[in-house]
Amino acid sequence: MIQMKEFTFQYDTGKKPALKNIDLEIHDGDFVGIIGNSGAGKSTLTYAINGIVPHYYPGDFYGSVLVDGMDTVDTAPEQLAVKVGSVFQDVDAQMVATYVEDELLFGMENFGVPKDEIEARLTEALQKTGIPDLRFREIDSLSGGQKQKVAVAAIIALRPDIIVLDEPTGELDPESSDQIFQMLKFLNETYGTTIIVVEQKVGLLCGYAKRLVLLEQGEIILEGPVREVLKNADRMEEIGIHVPRVVSLYKELVQRDLFRGEAPIGLEEAETMVREVLS
Amino acid sequence: MIRFEKVSFSYMEEGSTLQDLSFTIEKGSITALVGANGAGKTTLAKLIRGLIHPTAGRILFEEEDISKCKASTLAARMGYLFQNPDRQICKNTVGEELDFTLERTVQDPIERQRLKDDVLNALQLDPADEPFLLSRGERQKVALASALVHRPQLLILDEPTTGLDYKECTQIMEYVQALNRQGVTVVMVCHDMEIVLDYADHVIVMHSGKITADGKTRQILQDPTALTSSALLPPQIIGLAARLMADGYSGFEGICTVDAMATQIEAARKAVTA
Numbered sequence: 001m002i003q004m005k006e007f008t009f010q011y012d013t014g015k016k017p018a019l020k021n022i023d024l025e026i027h028d029g030d031f032v033g034i035i036g037n038s039g040a041g042k043s044t045l046t047y048a049i050n051g052i053v054p055h056y057y058p059g060d061f062y063g064s065v066l067v068d069g070m071d072t073v074d075t076a077p078e079q080l081a082v083k084v085g086s087v088f089q090d091v092d093a094q095m096v097a098t099y100v101e102d103e104l105l106f107g108m109e110n111f112g113v114p115k116d117e118i119e120a121r122l123t124e125a126l127q128k129t130g131i132p133d134l135r136f137r138e139i140d141s142l143s144g145g146q147k148q149k150v151a152v153a154a155i156i157a158l159r160p161d162i163i164v165l166d167e168p169t170g171e172l173d174p175e176s177s178d179q180i181f182q183m184l185k186f187l188n189e190t191y192g193t194t195i196i197v198v199e200q201k202v203g204l205l206c207g208y209a210k211r212l213v214l215l216e217q218g219e220i221i222l223e224g225p226v227r228e229v230l231k232n233a234d235r236m237e238e239i240g241i242h243v244p245r246v247v248s249l250y251k252e253l254v255q256r257d258l259f260r261g262e263a264p265i266g267l268e269e270a271e272t273m274v275r276e277v278l279s
Numbered sequence: 280m281i282r283f284e285k286v287s288f289s290y291m292e293e294g295s296t297l298q299d300l301s302f303t304i305e306k307g308s309i310t311a312l313v314g315a316n317g318a319g320k321t322t323l324a325k326l327i328r329g330l331i332h333p334t335a336g337r338i339l340f341e342e343e344d345i346s347k348c349k350a351s352t353l354a355a356r357m358g359y360l361f362q363n364p365d366r367q368i369c370k371n372t373v374g375e376e377l378d379f380t381l382e383r384t385v386q387d388p389i390e391r392q393r394l395k396d397d398v399l400n401a402l403q404l405d406p407a408d409e410p411f412l413l414s415r416g417e418r419q420k421v422a423l424a425s426a427l428v429h430r431p432q433l434l435i436l437d438e439p440t441t442g443l444d445y446k447e448c449t450q451i452m453e454y455v456q457a458l459n460r461q462g463v464t465v466v467m468v469c470h471d472m473e474i475v476l477d478y479a480d481h482v483i484v485m486h487s488g489k490i491t492a493d494g495k496t497r498q499i500l501q502d503p504t505a506l507t508s509s510a511l512l513p514p515q516i517i518g519l520a521a522r523l524m525a526d527g528y529s530g531f532e533g534i535c536t537v538d539a540m541a542t543q544i545e546a547a548r549k550a551v552t553a
Contacts, residue, residue: 013412037444038416089415089442092363141290144362144438145316170441171362173315173470175510200444203515240446245473245515245537252541258548267515271522278528278547 002026002049002162002194006063009044009053018044020218022063028161029192031184033199033209033226037240040215042198043089046164049196050086051077067162082111085160087168089198091144091151100126100134100142104154111158125157128183130176144171152180156187162194163187169201177201181208203244206230206265214241230263246270253277280306280433280464281327286336288322296322297488299336304481309456309465311475311496314485315510320468321362323485324435327466329353340433355384358431362438362468364415364422373399373421374406377428384429398428401454415442423451427458434458436467440474452478472514476500476535484509497535516540 007022019041026032034042047053051072054061065072068083088094097103104122113121126132129149139147148171155163163184169177185208187193199205205212212229214222216239222229229236233243233251246264250273253259258277264270281304288297297319304310304327312320325331326338329345338345345353361367370376377398381391399406402420410421419442427434434455440448448471456478459465469475475482475496482499484492484506492505499505500513503521512518519540520531530547534540 037446038414038442040444043414090363090365092365143317143321149316167442171316171438171470173510174472174512176316177470240444240449242445242448242473246519248537249516249519249540252537253544256541256545258545267518267522270515270519271526274519274523274528274544275526277544278551 001028001066001068002196003066004048004063005066007048007065008062009048009059011044011057011059014059017060017218019048019215022220024213024220024223026194026196028194029188031188031195031197031208031210033197033202033205033212034215035199035202035205035212035241036215039217041218042215043166044218045213045215046086046166046196046198048072049162049164050084051075051080052086081160083160084162084164085155085158087151087155087163087165089166089170091147091171094151094154095139095147098138098140100131100137100139100150103139103150104157107154107158113158121157121159125153128156128186129153130179145173145176148172149176149180152183156183159187159191160193162196165195165197167198167200169199169204177204181205184208200242202242203246203266206244214239226265227262230265233263246273280304280341281466282339282342283326284337284339286326286333286338288326288331289334290322295334295488297326300490301336302483302490302493304464304466306464307459307462308481309459309467309479310481310483311479312466312468312483312485313470313472313475313509313511314491318485318509319488320485321437324359324437324466324468327433328357328359328435330359351383355429356432358426358429358434360423360426360434360436360439362441364418364442365411367422367425368410368418371409372406373404373408373410373424376410376421376425377406380425380428384431394428394430398424401457402451416444416447419443420447420451427455427463430458430461430463432462433464433466436465438468438470440469440471448474472500472506472511476514476517484511497533500535501533 004022004024008017009019010017036042048065055077097106108118129152131149152168169180184195188195206226212226230247233247236243250263264273283300283302286300287295289295314320332346370379377395385391402424410418479496482496486509492499500517506513517535520534523531530543
C-alpha cells in the first residue's frame with residue numbers, strides 16, 4: 001500500500017511547491033489514473049512513489065510517503081526499485097543497452113531473477129507489448145513509439161508489486177496505446193500488480209483504471225472511482241482536461257433532458273446510452 | 280506546394296522504409312500524416328524537410344527539387360518540430376532559443392523582435408525561462424515556437440501535441456491554425472484523431488512505408504477500412520455514428536461533432552415519441 005500524508009514538496013529549483021498537502025492512499029491491486037494539466041504535479045507524484053523525490057531531485061519535503069510501510073525518505077531508491085517499477089516520460093533517458101534484448105536482460109539480471117525464469121519472462125514481456133519481432137533490434141534504430149514499448153516491456157519483465165508509468169502511450173498509435181493498457185490490465189488482474197499511470201488520453205484511461213486522481217496546481221481536486229469523477233465533467237473541462245467526447249455527449253443529453261443514467265465509458269456504453277434514449 | 284514523385288527511401292542498404300510514394304500537398308492546407316508506429320511518418324516528414332534524401336524518385340518544393348536546394352534556403356522557408364523537444368532545444372533561455380532561429384532566417388532586427396514578441400504572446404512563454412527547467416509540455420511549446428517564429432512557408436510538425444495537456448494542445452493548434460489562415464502550409468504527424476478531425480483538412484494514411492489512403496479529413500475518418508488497417512481508431516463521435524448506423528438507425532451519416540450528434544439524437548427521439 002502507498003500512503004501519502006500531508007505530503008508537500010518543493011523542488012530546490014522551483015518557485016512554489018510542486019505538490020501541496022497530498023493525502024492519498026493507494027491499496028494493493030489498485031489501478032489508479034493520474035490526470036491533470038502540465039505542471040499540475042503528476043510526474044512529481046510518481047517521483048515521490050519511486051523515491052526519485054527527494055533522492056535525485058532535492059527539495060523541501062514535508063509530511064510522509066510510505067510504500068509498503070517503507071518511508072521513501074529513509075529508503076534507498078535502489079531498494080524501492082525492487083518494489084516499484086517505473087516507466088519514465090522520456091524513454092530515451094531510460095534506455096541503458098544497445099539492443100532490445102539486452103535492455104530487458106539488464107534489469108532482470110540486476111534484480112537477480114532466477115536464470116531459468118529469465119527466458120519465459122523476456123518472451124512474455126515482448127509478446128504482451130506486441131514487440132517479439134524487435135528482440136534483436138538496435139534500440140537506436142527504433143521509432144519513438146517502439147522505444148516506448150521496449151521501456152514498458154523492460155519494467156514488466158521485472159514483475160514489481162507496483163508499477164508507475166508517466167505517460168506511457170505519449171508517442172504510441174491508438175492500437176498500440178490500447179495494447180499497453182491491456183497489458184497493464186493483465187498484470188493487475190493476473191499478478192495483482194498495483195498500477196499508477198499518468199495519462200493525457202483520458203478516454204483510454206477511463207476504460208481501464210479503477211480510480212482517477214485529478215491534480216491541479218499541486219493539489220488533488222477530484223479523486224474517486226472513474227464514474228464518480230466523470231460526473232464532474234464540467235469542472236474537468238473548465239480546468240482544461242480532455243473529457244472524452246462520449247462523456248461530452250452524455251452531458252449534452254442530460255442537459256437536453258434526454259438521459260438520466262450514468263456517464264458512459266467507451267463506445268459500447270455510449271451506444272447503449274443512445275439506444276436507451278431512442279427506445 | 281510539395282510533390283513526391285515515385286519516392287523510395289531506405290535507412291539501410293537492404294529493404295525499403297518508404298516505397299514508391301507519389302502524392303501532393305496543396306499550398307495553404309493542413310495535412311495530417313497518420314498511421315501506426317513505424318509506418319514511416321517521421322521518415323516522410325524528414326524527407327519533406329530535406330534532412331534526408333530519397334534513394335529513388337524526387338521531391339519538389341514549389342517545383343524545385345529539394346535535393347538541389349541549399350540547406351539555408353530550406354531552413355528559411357520551412358520550420359520543423361522534432362518529435363522530442365529535448366533533441367531540438369539548444370540554448371539556455373527561451374529568448375535565446377528563438378533568436379537562434381531568427382538570426383539565421385530574418386535579416387531585419389525590428390522584424391525579428393516583432394516576430395519574437397508575437398510568438399511569445401501567442402504561446403504564453405517567458406523569454407527569460409530556462410528551457411530545461413520547464414515541464415515537458417512547456418518544452419514542447421518552446422521547440423514549436425522556435426520552429427515557427429520566422430513564419431516559414433511550410434511548417435512540418437512531428438507529433439506537435441505529444442506531452443501537452445488538452446488546454447496547451449488546443450492553444451498551440453489554434454495558433455498553428457491561425458498561421459495557416461495567414462498562408463502557412465502545415466504538415467503534421469499526429470496520432471490523435473480528434474485533433475486531426477478538428478484541425479486538419481487533408482489526411483494521408485500510411486502503413487508499412489506505403490500510402491494506403493489520401494483524401495479530405497472527414498472522408499478518410501469516416502472510412503473504417505482506411506483507419507483500422509493502419510492501427511487507427513476513428514474519433515469517438517464518428518465511431519459512435521458508425522455503430523448506430525450498423526444498428527439500423529438512420530440520420531447519423533456524416534455526423535462528426537458532439538453537438539450534431541446530440542441534435543440528431545434529440546430529433547430521432549422526437550420521431551420515436553411522436
